[in-house]
Amino acid sequence: MPSFVNPEKCDGCKALDKTACQYICPNDLMVLDKDAMKAWNREPEMCWECYSCVKICPVQAIEVRGYADFVPMGANVTPMRSTDSIMWTVKFRNGMLKRFKFPIRTTAEGQAQPAGGYKPHEDLNSQVLAQEPEALNMSEVYTIK
Amino acid sequence: MAKYEKVEVTTDLLILGGGMAACGAAVEASYWAKKNGIKVTLVDKAAMDRSGAVAMGLSAINQYVGLHEGKNSIRDYVDYVRMDLMGIIREDLVANIARHVDSSVHLFEKWGLPIWKDADGRYVHEGRWQLMINGESYKVIVAEAAKNALQEAGGEYYERIFITDPIVDGDRIAGAIGFSTRENKAYVFKAKAVIVSMGGAVHVFKPRSTGEGLGRAWYPPWNSGSSAYFTLRAGAEMTSQEVRFIPVRFKDAYGPVGAWFLLFKSAATNSDGGNYMVERRPELENWKPYGLVKPIPANLRNWLGMLDVMEGKGPIFMRTAEAIQKIAAEAGDEKAAKKKLKELEAEAWEDFLDMTISQAILWAANNVEPEKQSSEIAAAEPYFIGSHSGASGAWVSGPEDLQTGETKSEYFWGYNHMSTVKGMFCAGDASGASSHKFSSGSHAEGRICGKAAVKYIVENNTQPAVDGGAVEKMLADQFKPLDIYEEFKGKTTDPEINPHYIKPKMFMFRLQKIMDEYVGGVSAQFATNKACLDRALELLTFLKEDSEKLAAEDLHELLRCWENVQRMWQAEAHTRTILFREETRWPGYYRRTDFPVMDENDWHCFANCRWIPGKNEWEMIKRPMLHVYPKAQEHELIGG
Numbered sequence: 001m002p003s004f005v006n007p008e009k010c011d012g013c014k015a016l017d018k019t020a021c022q023y024i025c026p027n028d029l030m031v032l033d034k035d036a037m038k039a040w041n042r043e044p045e046m047c048w049e050c051y052s053c054v055k056i057c058p059v060q061a062i063e064v065r066g067y068a069d070f071v072p073m074g075a076n077v078t079p080m081r082s083t084d085s086i087m088w089t090v091k092f093r094n095g096m097l098k099r100f101k102f103p104i105r106t107t108a109e110g111q112a113q114p115a116g117g118y119k120p121h122e123d124l125n126s127q128v129l130a131q132e133p134e135a136l137n138m139s140e141v142y143t144i145k
Numbered sequence: 146m147a148k149y150e151k152v153e154v155t156t157d158l159l160i161l162g163g164g165m166a167a168c169g170a171a172v173e174a175s176y177w178a179k180k181n182g183i184k185v186t187l188v189d190k191a192a193m194d195r196s197g198a199v200a201m202g203l204s205a206i207n208q209y210v211g212l213h214e215g216k217n218s219i220r221d222y223v224d225y226v227r228m229d230l231m232g233i234i235r236e237d238l239v240a241n242i243a244r245h246v247d248s249s250v251h252l253f254e255k256w257g258l259p260i261w262k263d264a265d266g267r268y269v270h271e272g273r274w275q276l277m278i279n280g281e282s283y284k285v286i287v288a289e290a291a292k293n294a295l296q297e298a299g300g301e302y303y304e305r306i307f308i309t310d311p312i313v314d315g316d317r318i319a320g321a322i323g324f325s326t327r328e329n330k331a332y333v334f335k336a337k338a339v340i341v342s343m344g345g346a347v348h349v350f351k352p353r354s355t356g357e358g359l360g361r362a363w364y365p366p367w368n369s370g371s372s373a374y375f376t377l378r379a380g381a382e383m384t385s386q387e388v389r390f391i392p393v394r395f396k397d398a399y400g401p402v403g404a405w406f407l408l409f410k411s412a413a414t415n416s417d418g419g420n421y422m423v424e425r426r427p428e429l430e431n432w433k434p435y436g437l438v439k440p441i442p443a444n445l446r447n448w449l450g451m452l453d454v455m456e457g458k459g460p461i462f463m464r465t466a467e468a469i470q471k472i473a474a475e476a477g478d479e480k481a482a483k484k485k486l487k488e489l490e491a492e493a494w495e496d497f498l499d500m501t502i503s504q505a506i507l508w509a510a511n512n513v514e515p516e517k518q519s520s521e522i523a524a525a526e527p528y529f530i531g532s533h534s535g536a537s538g539a540w541v542s543g544p545e546d547l548q549t550g551e552t553k554s555e556y557f558w559g560y561n562h563m564s565t566v567k568g569m570f571c572a573g574d575a576s577g578a579s580s581h582k583f584s585s586g587s588h589a590e591g592r593i594c595g596k597a598a599v600k601y602i603v604e605n606n607t608q609p610a611v612d613g614g615a616v617e618k619m620l621a622d623q624f625k626p627l628d629i630y631e632e633f634k635g636k637t638t639d640p641e642i643n644p645h646y647i648k649p650k651m652f653m654f655r656l657q658k659i660m661d662e663y664v665g666g667v668s669a670q671f672a673t674n675k676a677c678l679d680r681a682l683e684l685l686t687f688l689k690e691d692s693e694k695l696a697a698e699d700l701h702e703l704l705r706c707w708e709n710v711q712r713m714w715q716a717e718a719h720t721r722t723i724l725f726r727e728e729t730r731w732p733g734y735y736r737r738t739d740f741p742v743m744d745e746n747d748w749h750c751f752a753n754c755r756w757i758p759g760k761n762e763w764e765m766i767k768r769p770m771l772h773v774y775p776k777a778q779e780h781e782l783i784g785g
């Protein structure tokens with residue numbers, strides 16, 4: 001079942017205007033059963049296990065169970081993603097646990113400034129792109145002429 | 146007839162896709178658009194934060210030239226790519242992307258992407274051209290900058306709209322049609338210029354895993370050849386449609402091997418403990434001069450491993466434990482070695498957790514500790530990803546200033562990275578013969594297109610004519626699978642089995658079986674010949690006829706119908722081009738058993754093709770491979 005939803009945790013994102021998992025799945029797999037107010041993966045054999053739904057679910061209701069046709073049972077990998085880092089818990093089939101924490105971004109969410117603070121270039125007819133040459137750390141853009 | 150609301154959007158520049166290339170295009174185009182009073186509209190089938198091949202994140206930036214560091218030159222990069230692709234690349238395009246890629250990377254860092262640094266504050270290189278990153282949120286960050294740029298310039302973006310066909314006005318692009326995957330709405334986008342950046346294709350060939358793991362291809366299941374389909378249907382000339390990519394990765398979950406080979410310097414060995422890269426070195430002589438360069442071309446590395454497997458010497462194991470222990474031992478005393486081991490272990494796991502979490506699950510499920518035991522690697526199935534180590538895509542104009550007198554007449558026709566259809570630009574996986582752009586180069590190519598498209602609009606500032614009747618017909622065709630289902634669903638008790646229609650999933654399996662068995666898929670050990678290819682074309686003709694009978698119960702299935710029609714077109718372009726090129730040039734990607742050797746006299750050239758819209762015919766074209774940089778630099782060649 002690649003990604004699957006724990007019915008005890010999923011509340012159908014009733015506090016949000018749209019379900020987070022349905023919004024994010026790149027392959028249009030997560031859907032909400034409006035009667036039960038629970039989400040489900042409608043085409044598990046088309047799931048890439050990209051974890052986008054797992055990471056975004058506000059109540060951690062989504063997990064991943066390795067593909068049944070080639071993954072031995074019993075292991076799982078669980079993320080906890082915050083605004084600047086992600087913590088992974090890897091549980092082995094034999095019960096061993098490993099934890100890893102990695103940074104995910106160095107700026108505040110929403111703060112990516114398109115120009116990156118680099119000086120803009122003005123000439124539409126040149127080969128120089130908007131933030132160049134400064135963003136290249138060069139004084140000019142390479143050419144062979 | 147299916148009921149839907151028609152939504153018309155008139156804009157100046159239309160960007161199709163929301164991946165790396167599209168985000169680059171949005172950032173750059175917005176800047177020039179704002180100055181010139183131009184409107185930019187972007188359309189993605191998914192949510193930009195997690196759409197495309199980088200949805201999960203990446204653990205490395207695979208193209209960084211580092212020109213300002215003074216160690217590499219643009220020409221070095223061109224040499225590397227040309228040799229890796231067995232001599233057939235557009236040097237003008239590769240050089241153009243290479244000269245702009247560093248600024249994309251520096252912008253990523255400003256936007257918030259954590260790039261590994263050494264003690265002196267310099268980027269940590271995984272290999273000569275690759276940088277290590279903490280890339281879980283790579284796509285989120287890049288999409289955020291693109292959305293912010295659109296917003297600043299008064300542009301807009303639409304998510305969850307699936308683009309199907311182009312609208313053309315004579316030899317000029319005029320827009321695109323699509324449908325919402327959320328509500329019954331048809332979209333008609335009218336534009337003066339269009340940037341195509343809808344990624345590559347997977348599931349054209351049968352994947353190794355066909356049960357629940359069907360979706361765990363190396364390439365993400367949601368890119369279905371939309372770029373190839375769109376550009377073909379617009380009548381654009383296509384290039385290198387035969388140059389598919391087959392990655393060798395950790396077996397079954399397709400975890401990346403780059404860090405293991407490049408950063409940890411690991412070896413791979415066969416069942417006898419033999420290292421095919423050493424034992425099969427003489428085979429490389431057959432593929433010279435490309436076989437003799439360093440690094441050895443990706444497809445030849447594949448080929449040497451495949452020879453072992455075909456001789457029954459599998460499985461092939463990545464010797465992770467030896468590699469890690471060796472680096473740890475070099476760290477110094479026992480304490481330092483222990484610390485290093487811990488560091489390497491985290492790096493190894495992060496490599497998977499950032500970009501192929503399935504591989505982490507598979508390791509944990511097999512109780513694999515990489516510092517203690519080896520793991521199997523294998524060749525995956527064929528994919529179409531012109532931005533990586535394949536080369537398929539549209540034939541586009543290079544920049545004027547990177548041409549010689551000779552190349553200019555063949556490779557330059559006006560605007561940077563514009564296809565042979567006026568006003569239609571292509572970036573990332575959508576443009577061909579400019580491999581090894583990866584995430585960063587695709588972004589840079591998107592930026593190149595963004596600026597060029599605005600320049601095109603400023604200089605051709607009229608709205609192309611749109612034939613309303615033709616568009617209505619296209620919209621009706623777009624929804625036809627819903628109609629077919631409604632019309633015939635009552636004829637059987639099981640919606641899946643019905644003599645009047647075919648559902649998209651079985652349609653996909655039919656396509657995959659044809660391609661797998663006749664066009665050199667996994668089952669055929671990547672081999673094919675003229676008789677097989679002719680048979681494939683015969684079966685593809687039936688499939689194409691039956692595509693008129695695709696049926697969809699809902700919008701999700703309608704999406705799947707169109708994805709598979711697109712795959713079918715990618716398949717046909719691929720099959721025709723493999724048939725056209727009568728030689729074997731990339732043996733680790735595919736072999737023509739009837740032409741098993743490389744033929745530098747007749748085939749040191751591009752194999753291009755074009756579907757001629759009005760006539761519904763295919764044209765095959767040879768284009769010369771001309772050099773901007775006359776000769777590979779000597780230092781690239783082993784022993785001379």
Ligand SMILES: Cc1cc2nc3c(=O)[nH]c(=O)nc-3n(C[C@H](O)[C@H](O)[C@H](O)COP(=O)(O)OP(=O)(O)OC[C@H]3O[C@@H](n4cnc5c(N)ncnc54)[C@H](O)[C@@H]3O)c2cc1C
Pocket residue numbers: 161162163164165166167188189190191193196197198199203204205206207208306307308309342343344345363364365367368369371372500532533572573574575582583584585587588
């Ligand atoms: C498994 C894997 C690992 C990789 N590892 C690395 C790495 O470590 N480092 C690196 O630099 N590069 C890596 N790459 C390469 C990199 O991901 C690609 O080069 C890059 O994403 C190509 O950019 P693109 O914009 O052409 O396509 P994508 O980024 O895939 O974007 C395609 C976009 O088109 C949209 N789309 C598709 N069809 C439609 C449609 N019909 N209508 C509307 N929108 C549509 C998609 O939703 C998406 O937004 C890797 C690729 C893969 C698959």
Ligand code: SF4
Pocket residue numbers: 005009010011012013019020021022032038039056057058059060061062
């Ligand atoms: S995001 Fe979580 S809570 Fe919301 S619908 Fe999906 S599974 Fe349920």
Ligand code: SF4
Pocket residue numbers: 002003024025026027028029030041046047048049050051052053054
């Ligand atoms: S893991 Fe990815 S592909 Fe699978 S359902 Fe979740 S978001 Fe979709």
